[in-house]
Amino acid sequence: MASLAGPVAIRIASDAPATRPRIDRSGYLFVAFFTVPFLLFNIAPIFFGIYLAFTEWGIVGDPVWVGLANFKEALADDWVANAFVNTLRYAAIIVPGVTCLGLLFAVFVHQRWPLATVARTLFFTPNVVSATVIGMVWVWLLDTQFGLVNRYLAALGGPEIPWLTSTQWALVGVSLASIWWDVGLAFVIFLAALQEVPKDLHEAAAIDGAGRLRQFWHVTLPHLRPAISMVVTLQLIASLRIFSQVYVMTNGGPSGASESVIHYVYQAAIVQYRLGYASAVSMLLFALILGLTILQRLVLRERLRG
Protein backbone atom coordinates (compact mmCIF):
# COMPACT_ATOMS: atom_id res chain seq x y z
CA MET A 1 0.00 0.00 0.00
CA ALA A 2 1.32 3.38 -0.93
CA SER A 3 2.28 5.73 1.85
CA LEU A 4 0.17 8.83 2.28
CA ALA A 5 2.89 10.88 3.91
CA GLY A 6 5.72 11.17 1.42
CA PRO A 7 5.84 12.45 -2.12
CA VAL A 8 4.90 9.87 -4.70
CA ALA A 9 6.00 9.85 -8.32
CA ILE A 10 3.74 8.87 -11.19
CA ARG A 11 5.33 8.39 -14.52
CA ILE A 12 3.38 9.96 -17.32
CA ALA A 13 4.31 8.69 -20.73
CA SER A 14 5.40 11.65 -22.79
CA ASP A 15 4.11 11.66 -26.35
CA ALA A 16 5.79 14.99 -27.17
CA PRO A 17 7.78 14.86 -30.38
CA ALA A 18 11.54 15.13 -30.01
CA THR A 19 11.79 18.41 -31.92
CA ARG A 20 12.99 21.83 -30.89
CA PRO A 21 10.13 23.75 -29.22
CA ARG A 22 8.73 26.73 -31.12
CA ILE A 23 8.99 30.25 -29.72
CA ASP A 24 5.78 31.82 -28.33
CA ARG A 25 6.33 35.49 -29.05
CA SER A 26 3.12 36.45 -27.25
CA GLY A 27 5.03 35.63 -24.05
CA TYR A 28 6.87 38.94 -24.33
CA LEU A 29 3.58 40.82 -24.27
CA PHE A 30 2.34 38.86 -21.26
CA VAL A 31 5.54 39.56 -19.33
CA ALA A 32 5.79 43.21 -20.43
CA PHE A 33 2.68 44.30 -18.51
CA PHE A 34 4.41 43.28 -15.31
CA THR A 35 8.02 43.97 -16.22
CA VAL A 36 7.77 47.52 -17.59
CA PRO A 37 6.09 49.08 -14.50
CA PHE A 38 8.33 46.95 -12.26
CA LEU A 39 11.48 48.24 -13.96
CA LEU A 40 10.18 51.82 -14.04
CA PHE A 41 8.89 52.10 -10.48
CA ASN A 42 11.00 49.56 -8.56
CA ILE A 43 14.33 48.99 -10.23
CA ALA A 44 14.99 52.39 -11.84
CA PRO A 45 14.59 54.31 -8.52
CA ILE A 46 17.10 51.95 -6.91
CA PHE A 47 19.70 52.74 -9.55
CA PHE A 48 18.82 56.43 -9.34
CA GLY A 49 19.34 56.23 -5.56
CA ILE A 50 22.74 54.58 -6.08
CA TYR A 51 23.68 57.37 -8.47
CA LEU A 52 22.46 60.04 -6.04
CA ALA A 53 24.62 58.57 -3.27
CA PHE A 54 27.66 59.81 -5.21
CA THR A 55 26.24 63.30 -5.76
CA GLU A 56 25.13 66.36 -3.84
CA TRP A 57 21.59 67.34 -4.67
CA GLY A 58 18.95 69.49 -3.00
CA ILE A 59 16.10 68.74 -5.43
CA VAL A 60 16.57 72.13 -7.13
CA GLY A 61 19.19 72.14 -9.89
CA ASP A 62 21.28 69.29 -11.19
CA PRO A 63 23.06 66.75 -8.98
CA VAL A 64 26.76 67.50 -8.55
CA TRP A 65 29.11 64.51 -8.61
CA VAL A 66 31.09 64.31 -5.34
CA GLY A 67 32.38 60.74 -5.51
CA LEU A 68 32.65 58.96 -2.15
CA ALA A 69 32.34 62.16 -0.10
CA ASN A 70 28.83 61.31 1.13
CA PHE A 71 29.94 57.88 2.32
CA LYS A 72 33.01 59.33 4.08
CA GLU A 73 30.83 61.91 5.80
CA ALA A 74 28.24 59.30 6.79
CA LEU A 75 30.84 56.95 8.25
CA ALA A 76 32.33 59.81 10.28
CA ASP A 77 28.94 61.16 11.44
CA ASP A 78 28.16 60.31 15.08
CA TRP A 79 24.43 60.71 14.44
CA VAL A 80 24.56 58.07 11.71
CA ALA A 81 26.43 55.70 14.03
CA ASN A 82 23.85 56.39 16.74
CA ALA A 83 21.00 55.69 14.30
CA PHE A 84 22.58 52.39 13.21
CA VAL A 85 23.18 51.26 16.80
CA ASN A 86 19.59 52.16 17.72
CA THR A 87 18.25 50.29 14.70
CA LEU A 88 20.19 47.18 15.70
CA ARG A 89 18.77 47.56 19.22
CA TYR A 90 15.26 47.75 17.79
CA ALA A 91 15.92 44.52 15.90
CA ALA A 92 17.41 42.89 19.01
CA ILE A 93 14.24 43.66 21.00
CA ILE A 94 11.50 43.33 18.38
CA VAL A 95 12.57 40.17 16.51
CA PRO A 96 12.80 37.85 19.56
CA GLY A 97 9.74 39.50 21.12
CA VAL A 98 7.55 39.02 18.07
CA THR A 99 8.81 35.50 17.38
CA CYS A 100 8.39 34.22 20.94
CA LEU A 101 5.02 35.88 21.57
CA GLY A 102 3.69 34.88 18.13
CA LEU A 103 4.66 31.28 18.81
CA LEU A 104 3.18 31.35 22.31
CA PHE A 105 -0.13 32.77 21.08
CA ALA A 106 -0.29 30.32 18.18
CA VAL A 107 0.32 27.33 20.43
CA PHE A 108 -2.45 28.56 22.77
CA VAL A 109 -5.00 29.09 20.01
CA HIS A 110 -4.02 25.81 18.33
CA GLN A 111 -5.28 23.88 21.38
CA ARG A 112 -8.82 24.81 20.26
CA TRP A 113 -9.93 25.38 23.83
CA PRO A 114 -13.14 27.36 24.52
CA LEU A 115 -13.13 30.95 23.21
CA ALA A 116 -10.13 30.20 21.00
CA THR A 117 -11.78 32.20 18.23
CA VAL A 118 -12.05 35.24 20.49
CA ALA A 119 -8.40 34.90 21.47
CA ARG A 120 -7.40 34.53 17.83
CA THR A 121 -9.23 37.73 16.94
CA LEU A 122 -7.71 39.64 19.86
CA PHE A 123 -4.19 38.52 18.99
CA PHE A 124 -4.53 39.45 15.34
CA THR A 125 -6.52 42.71 15.68
CA PRO A 126 -3.56 45.10 16.21
CA ASN A 127 -2.11 43.99 12.88
CA VAL A 128 -4.99 45.49 10.92
CA VAL A 129 -4.53 48.96 12.41
CA SER A 130 -2.13 51.34 10.68
CA ALA A 131 1.23 52.13 12.24
CA THR A 132 0.25 55.77 12.67
CA VAL A 133 -2.81 54.89 14.75
CA ILE A 134 -0.75 52.40 16.76
CA GLY A 135 1.75 55.14 17.47
CA MET A 136 -0.94 57.58 18.63
CA VAL A 137 -2.60 55.04 20.92
CA TRP A 138 0.68 53.95 22.46
CA VAL A 139 1.70 57.56 23.14
CA TRP A 140 -1.37 57.67 25.44
CA LEU A 141 -0.78 54.24 26.89
CA LEU A 142 2.87 54.98 27.71
CA ASP A 143 2.23 58.45 29.10
CA THR A 144 4.27 58.79 32.29
CA GLN A 145 1.52 60.33 34.44
CA PHE A 146 -1.77 59.15 32.97
CA GLY A 147 -0.79 56.16 30.81
CA LEU A 148 -2.42 52.79 31.38
CA VAL A 149 0.88 50.92 31.44
CA ASN A 150 2.30 52.97 34.31
CA ARG A 151 -1.03 52.77 36.17
CA TYR A 152 -0.98 48.99 36.12
CA LEU A 153 2.73 48.92 36.92
CA ALA A 154 2.01 51.12 39.92
CA ALA A 155 -0.81 48.79 40.97
CA LEU A 156 1.71 45.94 40.91
CA GLY A 157 4.16 48.02 42.96
CA GLY A 158 6.36 48.93 40.01
CA PRO A 159 8.12 52.25 39.43
CA GLU A 160 6.82 55.12 37.29
CA ILE A 161 8.72 54.76 34.02
CA PRO A 162 9.15 57.74 31.66
CA TRP A 163 8.67 55.51 28.62
CA LEU A 164 8.91 58.07 25.86
CA THR A 165 10.60 61.00 27.56
CA SER A 166 13.82 59.50 28.88
CA THR A 167 16.86 58.55 26.80
CA GLN A 168 17.01 55.24 28.66
CA TRP A 169 13.46 54.07 27.92
CA ALA A 170 12.34 55.75 24.68
CA LEU A 171 13.67 52.96 22.47
CA VAL A 172 12.01 50.32 24.65
CA GLY A 173 8.69 52.18 24.54
CA VAL A 174 8.70 52.32 20.73
CA SER A 175 9.73 48.66 20.62
CA LEU A 176 6.77 47.68 22.83
CA ALA A 177 4.35 49.34 20.43
CA SER A 178 6.06 47.65 17.47
CA ILE A 179 5.85 44.22 19.08
CA TRP A 180 2.15 44.74 19.82
CA TRP A 181 1.59 45.72 16.21
CA ASP A 182 3.73 43.04 14.53
CA VAL A 183 2.83 39.93 16.50
CA GLY A 184 -0.37 39.35 14.49
CA LEU A 185 1.44 38.33 11.31
CA ALA A 186 3.89 36.02 13.09
CA PHE A 187 0.95 34.51 14.99
CA VAL A 188 -0.91 33.67 11.77
CA ILE A 189 2.19 32.13 10.15
CA PHE A 190 2.88 29.97 13.22
CA LEU A 191 -0.77 28.97 13.49
CA ALA A 192 -0.74 27.77 9.87
CA ALA A 193 2.54 25.93 10.41
CA LEU A 194 1.22 24.23 13.55
CA GLN A 195 -1.62 22.73 11.53
CA GLU A 196 1.01 21.06 9.36
CA VAL A 197 2.55 19.12 12.24
CA PRO A 198 1.37 15.48 11.92
CA LYS A 199 -0.76 14.42 14.87
CA ASP A 200 0.49 10.84 14.74
CA LEU A 201 3.96 12.02 15.74
CA HIS A 202 2.52 13.54 18.91
CA GLU A 203 0.59 10.36 19.59
CA ALA A 204 3.72 8.25 19.08
CA ALA A 205 5.70 10.54 21.37
CA ALA A 206 2.96 10.38 24.01
CA ILE A 207 2.98 6.56 23.85
CA ASP A 208 6.75 6.68 24.33
CA GLY A 209 6.12 8.63 27.52
CA ALA A 210 7.05 12.12 26.36
CA GLY A 211 5.36 14.90 28.32
CA ARG A 212 3.92 18.03 26.77
CA LEU A 213 7.08 20.07 27.00
CA ARG A 214 9.17 17.28 25.48
CA GLN A 215 6.63 16.82 22.70
CA PHE A 216 6.77 20.53 21.99
CA TRP A 217 10.56 20.62 22.07
CA HIS A 218 11.25 17.44 20.09
CA VAL A 219 8.22 17.16 17.80
CA THR A 220 6.51 20.53 17.32
CA LEU A 221 9.50 22.86 17.30
CA PRO A 222 11.53 20.95 14.66
CA HIS A 223 8.50 21.09 12.37
CA LEU A 224 8.19 24.82 12.94
CA ARG A 225 11.79 25.62 11.99
CA PRO A 226 10.93 26.76 8.44
CA ALA A 227 8.18 29.04 9.78
CA ILE A 228 10.48 30.37 12.49
CA SER A 229 13.13 31.07 9.88
CA MET A 230 10.62 32.93 7.75
CA VAL A 231 9.25 35.00 10.64
CA VAL A 232 12.75 35.91 11.85
CA THR A 233 13.83 36.99 8.37
CA LEU A 234 10.73 39.07 7.64
CA GLN A 235 10.76 40.60 11.10
CA LEU A 236 14.46 41.38 10.92
CA ILE A 237 13.98 43.27 7.68
CA ALA A 238 10.90 45.09 9.04
CA SER A 239 12.70 46.05 12.27
CA LEU A 240 15.72 47.41 10.44
CA ARG A 241 13.38 49.61 8.39
CA ILE A 242 11.38 50.91 11.35
CA PHE A 243 10.07 54.44 10.73
CA SER A 244 6.36 55.17 11.33
CA GLN A 245 6.33 54.34 15.03
CA VAL A 246 9.47 56.39 15.65
CA TYR A 247 8.10 59.33 13.66
CA VAL A 248 4.75 59.37 15.46
CA MET A 249 5.83 58.46 18.99
CA THR A 250 9.13 60.24 19.61
CA ASN A 251 10.30 61.82 16.34
CA GLY A 252 13.66 60.23 17.08
CA GLY A 253 14.06 61.90 20.49
CA PRO A 254 14.87 62.55 23.18
CA SER A 255 18.39 63.51 22.07
CA GLY A 256 18.32 60.91 19.31
CA ALA A 257 17.78 58.08 21.78
CA SER A 258 15.11 56.45 19.60
CA GLU A 259 16.43 57.59 16.22
CA SER A 260 16.31 54.89 13.54
CA VAL A 261 18.24 54.89 10.28
CA ILE A 262 15.17 55.38 8.11
CA HIS A 263 14.04 58.27 10.30
CA TYR A 264 17.48 59.79 9.95
CA VAL A 265 17.32 59.34 6.17
CA TYR A 266 13.92 61.06 6.19
CA GLN A 267 15.34 63.96 8.18
CA ALA A 268 18.31 64.30 5.85
CA ALA A 269 16.31 64.02 2.62
CA ILE A 270 12.99 65.72 3.33
CA VAL A 271 13.79 68.17 6.13
CA GLN A 272 17.38 69.15 5.21
CA TYR A 273 17.08 68.52 1.44
CA ARG A 274 20.34 66.55 1.35
CA LEU A 275 19.23 63.82 -1.02
CA GLY A 276 22.72 62.64 -1.96
CA TYR A 277 23.77 62.20 1.65
CA ALA A 278 20.46 60.50 2.50
CA SER A 279 20.97 58.08 -0.41
CA ALA A 280 24.45 57.22 0.85
CA VAL A 281 23.08 56.41 4.32
CA SER A 282 20.34 54.33 2.64
CA MET A 283 22.99 52.36 0.77
CA LEU A 284 24.77 51.63 4.03
CA LEU A 285 21.49 50.43 5.54
CA PHE A 286 20.86 48.27 2.48
CA ALA A 287 24.31 46.69 2.92
CA LEU A 288 23.54 46.02 6.59
CA ILE A 289 20.15 44.43 5.85
CA LEU A 290 21.61 42.32 3.03
CA GLY A 291 24.51 41.17 5.18
CA LEU A 292 22.35 40.29 8.19
CA THR A 293 19.77 38.50 6.04
CA ILE A 294 22.40 36.40 4.27
CA LEU A 295 24.08 35.62 7.59
CA GLN A 296 20.80 34.69 9.23
CA ARG A 297 19.85 32.53 6.32
CA LEU A 298 23.19 30.74 6.25
CA VAL A 299 22.97 30.04 9.97
CA LEU A 300 19.40 28.77 9.79
CA ARG A 301 20.14 26.71 6.67
CA GLU A 302 22.99 24.98 8.49
CA ARG A 303 20.68 24.26 11.41
CA LEU A 304 17.99 22.95 9.08
CA ARG A 305 20.49 20.64 7.43
CA GLY A 306 21.77 19.58 10.81
Add this chain to the structure above:
Amino acid sequence: MVERRIPGTNLAWRDLPFWLGGMALALAWGAPFVWMVSTSFKPSNQVMTKDIEWLPREITFANYAKVFEYPVLTWAMNSVIQATVTTALCVLFGAMAGYAIARLRFPVATCCSCCSCRRSWSRPRSRSCRCCWRSSRSAGPRAYRADPADDRQRVLGLHLPPVLPLLPEGAGGSGDRRRRRPVPDLLQDRAAAGARTGDRGGGDRVHAELEQLPLAAAGHL
Protein backbone atom coordinates in the same frame (compact mmCIF):
# COMPACT_ATOMS: atom_id res chain seq x y z
CA MET B 1 -4.81 7.57 31.53
CA VAL B 2 -8.09 9.29 30.69
CA GLU B 3 -8.07 13.03 31.26
CA ARG B 4 -11.04 14.47 33.16
CA ARG B 5 -12.62 17.17 31.08
CA ILE B 6 -14.77 20.13 32.02
CA PRO B 7 -18.32 19.15 31.00
CA GLY B 8 -19.39 20.52 27.65
CA THR B 9 -15.88 21.52 26.59
CA ASN B 10 -12.72 19.92 25.27
CA LEU B 11 -10.76 21.51 28.10
CA ALA B 12 -9.18 19.19 30.68
CA TRP B 13 -9.26 20.31 34.30
CA ARG B 14 -5.48 20.29 34.47
CA ASP B 15 -5.38 22.71 31.51
CA LEU B 16 -7.65 25.23 33.22
CA PRO B 17 -4.80 27.41 34.60
CA PHE B 18 -3.20 27.55 31.13
CA TRP B 19 -6.52 28.48 29.56
CA LEU B 20 -7.14 31.21 32.14
CA GLY B 21 -3.62 32.56 31.66
CA GLY B 22 -3.95 32.51 27.88
CA MET B 23 -7.31 34.26 27.90
CA ALA B 24 -5.97 36.90 30.32
CA LEU B 25 -3.10 37.46 27.90
CA ALA B 26 -5.53 37.72 24.98
CA LEU B 27 -7.65 40.27 26.84
CA ALA B 28 -4.53 42.25 27.78
CA TRP B 29 -3.46 42.13 24.14
CA GLY B 30 -6.80 43.51 23.01
CA ALA B 31 -6.94 46.11 25.81
CA PRO B 32 -5.21 48.94 23.87
CA PHE B 33 -7.70 48.45 21.07
CA VAL B 34 -10.63 48.56 23.51
CA TRP B 35 -9.10 51.65 25.11
CA MET B 36 -8.86 53.28 21.70
CA VAL B 37 -12.53 52.60 20.92
CA SER B 38 -13.65 53.67 24.40
CA THR B 39 -11.66 56.91 24.20
CA SER B 40 -13.28 57.81 20.91
CA PHE B 41 -16.59 58.18 22.80
CA LYS B 42 -15.13 60.29 25.62
CA PRO B 43 -15.15 64.09 25.84
CA SER B 44 -11.62 65.45 25.45
CA ASN B 45 -11.41 66.46 29.12
CA GLN B 46 -11.97 62.84 30.22
CA VAL B 47 -9.30 61.20 28.09
CA MET B 48 -6.44 61.66 30.57
CA THR B 49 -7.82 60.99 34.04
CA LYS B 50 -6.26 60.11 37.36
CA ASP B 51 -8.20 56.86 37.63
CA ILE B 52 -8.42 54.25 34.91
CA GLU B 53 -11.77 54.55 33.14
CA TRP B 54 -12.38 51.76 30.65
CA LEU B 55 -15.89 52.96 29.91
CA PRO B 56 -16.71 56.62 29.25
CA ARG B 57 -18.55 58.43 32.06
CA GLU B 58 -20.61 60.24 29.47
CA ILE B 59 -20.82 59.10 25.88
CA THR B 60 -20.29 61.71 23.22
CA PHE B 61 -20.26 61.49 19.45
CA ALA B 62 -18.58 64.87 19.16
CA ASN B 63 -15.27 63.28 18.18
CA TYR B 64 -16.93 61.49 15.28
CA ALA B 65 -18.80 64.65 14.26
CA LYS B 66 -15.49 66.51 14.29
CA VAL B 67 -13.95 63.91 12.00
CA PHE B 68 -16.54 64.68 9.35
CA GLU B 69 -15.65 68.36 9.43
CA TYR B 70 -12.69 67.25 7.34
CA PRO B 71 -12.98 65.65 3.88
CA VAL B 72 -12.69 62.17 5.40
CA LEU B 73 -14.99 60.59 2.85
CA THR B 74 -12.75 61.82 0.06
CA TRP B 75 -9.72 60.40 1.84
CA ALA B 76 -11.51 57.10 2.38
CA MET B 77 -12.57 56.96 -1.25
CA ASN B 78 -8.99 57.68 -2.32
CA SER B 79 -7.79 54.75 -0.20
CA VAL B 80 -10.46 52.44 -1.59
CA ILE B 81 -9.67 53.36 -5.19
CA GLN B 82 -5.93 53.03 -4.62
CA ALA B 83 -6.29 49.64 -2.88
CA THR B 84 -8.70 48.28 -5.51
CA VAL B 85 -6.66 49.38 -8.51
CA THR B 86 -3.37 48.20 -6.98
CA THR B 87 -4.76 44.79 -6.08
CA ALA B 88 -6.47 44.28 -9.42
CA LEU B 89 -3.41 45.29 -11.44
CA CYS B 90 -1.03 43.24 -9.30
CA VAL B 91 -3.15 40.12 -9.64
CA LEU B 92 -3.77 40.61 -13.37
CA PHE B 93 -0.21 41.47 -14.41
CA GLY B 94 1.34 38.99 -12.00
CA ALA B 95 -0.86 36.18 -13.31
CA MET B 96 -0.07 37.11 -16.90
CA ALA B 97 3.68 37.13 -16.29
CA GLY B 98 3.50 33.94 -14.23
CA TYR B 99 1.52 32.16 -16.90
CA ALA B 100 3.92 33.24 -19.64
CA ILE B 101 7.04 32.19 -17.74
CA ALA B 102 5.55 28.87 -16.67
CA ARG B 103 3.80 27.87 -19.86
CA LEU B 104 5.04 29.72 -22.93
CA ARG B 105 8.33 29.08 -24.69
CA PHE B 106 10.41 32.17 -25.29
CA PRO B 107 13.96 33.17 -24.34
CA VAL B 108 13.05 35.23 -21.26
CA ALA B 109 11.08 32.32 -19.89
CA THR B 110 14.06 30.11 -20.58
CA CYS B 111 16.10 32.24 -18.21
CA CYS B 112 13.50 32.35 -15.47
CA SER B 113 12.59 28.69 -15.68
CA CYS B 114 16.24 27.69 -15.62
CA CYS B 115 16.75 29.58 -12.38
CA SER B 116 13.54 28.16 -11.00
CA CYS B 117 14.01 24.55 -11.84
CA ARG B 118 17.67 24.57 -10.81
CA ARG B 119 16.57 25.84 -7.42
CA SER B 120 13.72 23.34 -7.41
CA TRP B 121 11.09 26.03 -6.97
CA SER B 122 9.30 25.00 -10.10
CA ARG B 123 8.59 21.64 -11.60
CA PRO B 124 11.56 19.34 -12.00
CA ARG B 125 11.65 19.62 -15.80
CA SER B 126 10.24 22.60 -17.60
CA ARG B 127 9.28 22.39 -21.26
CA SER B 128 9.36 26.15 -21.44
CA CYS B 129 13.07 26.02 -20.77
CA ARG B 130 15.21 24.86 -23.66
CA CYS B 131 18.12 23.47 -21.67
CA CYS B 132 15.77 21.65 -19.30
CA TRP B 133 13.78 20.40 -22.22
CA ARG B 134 16.97 18.99 -23.74
CA SER B 135 18.03 17.33 -20.50
CA SER B 136 14.53 16.00 -19.97
CA ARG B 137 14.81 14.08 -23.22
CA SER B 138 17.87 12.29 -21.91
CA ALA B 139 16.30 11.82 -18.50
CA GLY B 140 13.29 10.01 -19.86
CA PRO B 141 9.61 10.72 -19.21
CA ARG B 142 8.77 13.55 -16.85
CA ALA B 143 7.75 12.64 -13.35
CA TYR B 144 4.73 14.12 -11.68
CA ARG B 145 5.30 14.70 -7.99
CA ALA B 146 2.34 14.97 -5.71
CA ASP B 147 1.95 15.13 -2.00
CA PRO B 148 -1.34 15.39 -0.09
CA ALA B 149 0.32 17.79 2.38
CA ASP B 150 1.01 20.15 -0.47
CA ASP B 151 -2.70 20.78 -1.00
CA ARG B 152 -3.10 21.80 2.61
CA GLN B 153 -0.25 24.28 2.28
CA ARG B 154 -1.79 25.73 -0.83
CA VAL B 155 -5.13 26.17 0.92
CA LEU B 156 -3.32 28.07 3.67
CA GLY B 157 -2.01 30.40 1.01
CA LEU B 158 1.57 30.14 2.15
CA HIS B 159 3.22 29.43 -1.18
CA LEU B 160 5.13 32.58 -1.98
CA PRO B 161 6.36 33.19 -5.51
CA PRO B 162 9.94 32.22 -6.25
CA VAL B 163 11.02 35.81 -6.75
CA LEU B 164 12.57 36.41 -3.38
CA PRO B 165 15.87 34.55 -3.37
CA LEU B 166 16.64 35.69 0.16
CA LEU B 167 13.54 34.22 1.69
CA PRO B 168 14.41 31.39 4.05
CA GLU B 169 13.87 27.70 3.60
CA GLY B 170 10.22 26.93 3.97
CA ALA B 171 9.01 30.31 2.84
CA GLY B 172 6.53 28.31 0.82
CA GLY B 173 5.00 27.00 4.01
CA SER B 174 6.89 23.76 4.23
CA GLY B 175 10.39 22.62 4.90
CA ASP B 176 10.50 20.80 1.60
CA ARG B 177 9.99 23.30 -1.17
CA ARG B 178 10.53 20.66 -3.83
CA ARG B 179 7.06 19.34 -3.24
CA ARG B 180 5.16 21.46 -5.72
CA ARG B 181 2.28 20.09 -7.74
CA PRO B 182 2.40 21.57 -11.18
CA VAL B 183 -0.30 21.04 -13.74
CA PRO B 184 1.27 18.54 -16.15
CA ASP B 185 2.03 20.03 -19.56
CA LEU B 186 0.62 16.94 -21.22
CA LEU B 187 -2.89 17.68 -19.95
CA GLN B 188 -2.69 21.32 -20.98
CA ASP B 189 -1.54 20.28 -24.46
CA ARG B 190 -4.51 17.93 -24.74
CA ALA B 191 -6.90 20.67 -23.65
CA ALA B 192 -5.41 23.01 -26.26
CA ALA B 193 -5.66 20.29 -28.92
CA GLY B 194 -9.28 19.72 -27.95
CA ALA B 195 -10.00 23.43 -28.31
CA ARG B 196 -8.42 23.45 -31.79
CA THR B 197 -10.50 20.52 -32.97
CA GLY B 198 -13.69 21.88 -31.47
CA ASP B 199 -13.91 19.22 -28.76
CA ARG B 200 -15.62 21.26 -26.06
CA GLY B 201 -15.65 18.39 -23.60
CA GLY B 202 -11.85 18.34 -23.54
CA GLY B 203 -11.59 20.94 -20.80
CA ASP B 204 -13.92 19.04 -18.49
CA ARG B 205 -12.09 15.77 -19.04
CA VAL B 206 -8.73 17.41 -18.37
CA HIS B 207 -10.15 18.98 -15.23
CA ALA B 208 -11.45 15.57 -14.11
CA GLU B 209 -8.03 14.03 -14.71
CA LEU B 210 -6.37 16.79 -12.73
CA GLU B 211 -8.75 16.18 -9.86
CA GLN B 212 -7.88 12.49 -9.85
CA LEU B 213 -4.12 12.94 -9.97
CA PRO B 214 -3.54 13.52 -6.25
CA LEU B 215 -5.66 10.45 -5.49
CA ALA B 216 -3.70 8.40 -7.98
CA ALA B 217 -0.47 9.67 -6.50
CA ALA B 218 -1.60 8.63 -3.04
CA GLY B 219 -2.42 5.14 -4.28
CA HIS B 220 -6.21 5.41 -4.04
CA LEU B 221 -6.79 4.79 -7.75
